[in-house]
Amino acid sequence: MSEKIREKAEATTLVFFRHGKTGFPEERFYSRVDDPPLNVEGKSQAERLGRWVKGSSFSALYSSPLKRTIETAGYLSKGLNLKIFPKTGLEERTMGEWDGLTPAEARERFPREFLKWKGDLLQYSPPGGESWVAFAERVMKTVQEIKEFHPNQRVAVVTHVGPIRVLVSRAMEIKDENHKRIVLGYGSATRIDYTKNWGNLYYLGVIPFEQVP
Known part of the structure; x- marks a missing residue:
């Protein structure tokens, strides 16, 4: 029998919450320039998260410092009775001079750079921005810091779709x-x-309506 069979082991549990919806157009690149807050629907989504976690046991609450995540974390903070610790390493990927543009606008304004990016989506950095690889390394480093600070504890983390994709991909x-x-x-x-050796995906993209497992 293989020694690599995954037995139950002590683990640090991180629950990653994607922020509620904003009014920012989804077809545009992520934007730090506009830093949009939650819209009415997003506030309802964040409020639902706050109700879902109420009474659950978490050791700490971390959040990206952008408006949409801090606002979402505020509802979790009330439900968990925990202070919010902002961490810049949890921010969405920055696209630099392309922040807030549609792909068509980026192609029109930066035709040469856009072609380079399309030719190497993982390694190429948009002007003033992060490559996917650099972004992923930044996210993994930040989460490693959280894990080391909270061994064998359960921690809530409010962040964005990009960082969660990185973390799920690596796990x-x-x-x-x-x-x-x-x-x-x-x-x-x-x-x-x-655990000490790997990450186990317990659930993915759950829209909550019962007590948090």
């Missing part, structure tokens, strides 16, 4: 080029239990 050994096939709704929850 499940999914190739980076397939990250966009991981679909996560606004106001959803994803849980990864990190």
Whole structure:
């Protein structure tokens, strides 16, 4: 019998919450420039998360410092009675000078750079922005810091779709080029239990309506 069979082991549990919806057009690249807040639907989604976690046991609550995540974390903070710890490493990928543009606008304004990016979606950095690889390394480093600070504890983390895709991809050994096939709704929850040797995906993109497992 293989020694690699995954037996139950002590684990650090991280529950990653995607922020609620904003009014920012979904066809545009992620934007730090506009930093949009939650819209009415997004506030409802965040409020639902707050009700879902109420009474659950978490050791800490971390959040990306952008408006949509901090606002979402506020509802969780009330439900969990925990202070929010902002961490810049949990921010969405920055696209630099392309932040807030549609792909068509980026192609029109930066034709040469856009072609380079399309030719190497993982390694190429948009002007002033992050490559996917650099972004993934930043996210993994940040989450490693959280895990080391909270060994064998359960921690809530409010972040964005990009970081959660990175974390799920790495935990499940999914190739980076397939990250966009991981679909996560606004106001959803994803849980990864990190043992000494690997991450176990417990649930993915759950839209909560019962007590958090």
